[in-house]
Amino acid sequence: MMDVRVAERQTDLEILRYNPEIAGEPKLERYTVPTKTEWCVLDALNYLKDNVDPTLTYRWSCHMQVCGSCGMMINGEPKLACKAMLRDYPGVIRIEPLAHFPVERDLVAVADDFLAKLKRVKPYLIPLEKRLPEDGEYRQTPAQLKRYRQFAMCINCMLCYAACPEYGLHPKFIGPAAISLAHRYNRDSRDGGRDERQEEIATAEGVWECTFVGACSEVCPKHVDPAAALQQVKVASTVDWYLEHFMSWVQK
Amino acid sequence: MAKSNKPIIWGAFAAGGEAVSLVAPAIILLTLLAAIGRVPPGLSYEQMHSFAAGWFGKLVLFAIVFLSLWSQAHRLRITCFDFGLRADGLVATLFYMLAGAASLWLILILGNI
Structure with missing residues (x-):
């Protein structure tokens, strides 16, 4: 029997990218990453940064809902990326920096x-x-x-x-x-x-x-x-x- | 920054919210009971009329109705704002004047009892 906790799937992420050093408006980029069911959104972002695009910028520290660094908009809702579990998001996951704050770069809001x-x-x-x-x-x-x-x-x-x-x-x-x-x-x-x-x-x-x-x-x-x-x-x-x-x- | 004088408005708004959520449902229920001919004991027309005729009864009725009107006017104003109607000054004036006019009307009604 397959253990559902470690089941793998391909997850589509739509991430708002913005680099102030390059002229242009922030825009959504599409990525597909192999993920596991028990991963949170932060795990998927870490996979993406480590294996696909090292320029992706976001804040995180503890990965256990204590530090409060990884707040971002996930499908339009403010969430901690370490608390938002992939299994709760069946389709494409849209990830943007926290609303109402200026964007420093990619998913980093100016605090x-x-x-x-x-x-x-x-x-x-x-x-x-x-x-x-x-x-x-x-x-x-x-x-x-x-x-x-x-x-x-x-x-x-x-x-x-x-x-x-x-x-x-x-x-x-x-x-x-x-x-x-x-x-x-x-x-x-x-x-x-x-x-x-x-x-x-x-x-x-x-x-x-x-x-x-x-x-x-x-x-x-x-x-x-x-x-x-x-x-x-x-x-x-x-x-x-x-x-x-x-x-x-x-x-x- | 100086402390705000908003408590005058908000105090009445909060009291009105309490009146609406606690007293109004009871009044609606009692009125419905009366409408189907089951007047609860002690709440007959004559007894309620004599309550409303005394100055204490008038004061209680005025407080409940005035505070409810005020709180609902305030809530409507904020609802308009939340729905994107941003002419706040105009909306506020309109709703507060409505609540004020209804309160004056209430004074007339209570005065005639």
């Missing part, structure tokens, strides 16, 4: 905009109380950990930006991942930096640009549910607004 936004929202612990190493560690209960753990799973793969129609329309939008990460630190019992982050995210370019389409949560490979994070930020920012305008004596 500068996202990285600048990430920096703006201060996605790191701003300690509530300064402690020296001799004071011991910051302690946290399992319940306190649970408040933010889901949002800490983000791997910065930018699939949510490629899925978000609002980001496509308004590139200034800080976007799902950066706001979710700000929220992750805002909900951390050890953190005291919420006021600083709110200056960035409780703005028109921040959470208020979101219209709760929810595509970010559908494509997130780590089940962060950015749409939920943004809704929670909206509720908290609304409470802030009323406190700031009508009950300014109340501690937020």
Whole structure:
């Protein structure tokens, strides 16, 4: 009996090629590669680069859905190439760089905009109380950990930006991942930096640009549910607004 | 960048969304029951009329209907945008004015009870 897991097939790939050093528009090129059923799209790309066209350019690192480097559009949907299994794609597989980002070369998207936004929202612990190493560690209960753990799973793969129609329309939008990460630190019992982050995210370019389409949560490979994070930020920012305008004596 | 004043609009929108999804189905169900002649106990015409005639009843009805109208106007505006109708200023003015006009009409109706 043939083992279906190692069955081979010829897979047709349509890959968007673009080389800035050669004049011309990005265009789709067709390749056929021998693949195995248990391969992911990234395996097929690696085969192609190793055996057919070494100039093919794309980002990848871990091959295990942890590093967040190999995000690309696969049949028009933002996916991690290491998580998209060939067996789920019977026909020709169209592979393009992440939508809504400029193309650097072939499947490599320019991530500068996202990285600048990430920096703006201060996605790191701003300690509530300064402690020296001799004071011991910051302690946290399992319940306190649970408040933010889901949002800490983000791997910065930018699939949510490629899925978000609002980001496509308004590139200034800080976007799902950066706001979710700000929220992750805002909900951390050890953190005291919420006021600083709110200056960035409780703005028109921040959470208020979101219209709760929810595509970010559908494509997130780590089940962060950015749409939920943004809704929670909206509720908290609304409470802030009323406190700031009508009950300014109340501690937020 | 300054913090946004959007919470005023969004707070009412979110409250309206809750009203539409929680209260409206209950009202539809009760109305349907009444239509087939099975009025639930305590919800007879006379009792509902006296509820709507008091200032508290008027306030509750106004809040539910106003918030629902507001949230649906906002949702229609955003749906238009998502479907590619990008004249947002015009669309927003139109839907919010509709919701506003319906709210004024509601005040008249409640005032006459």
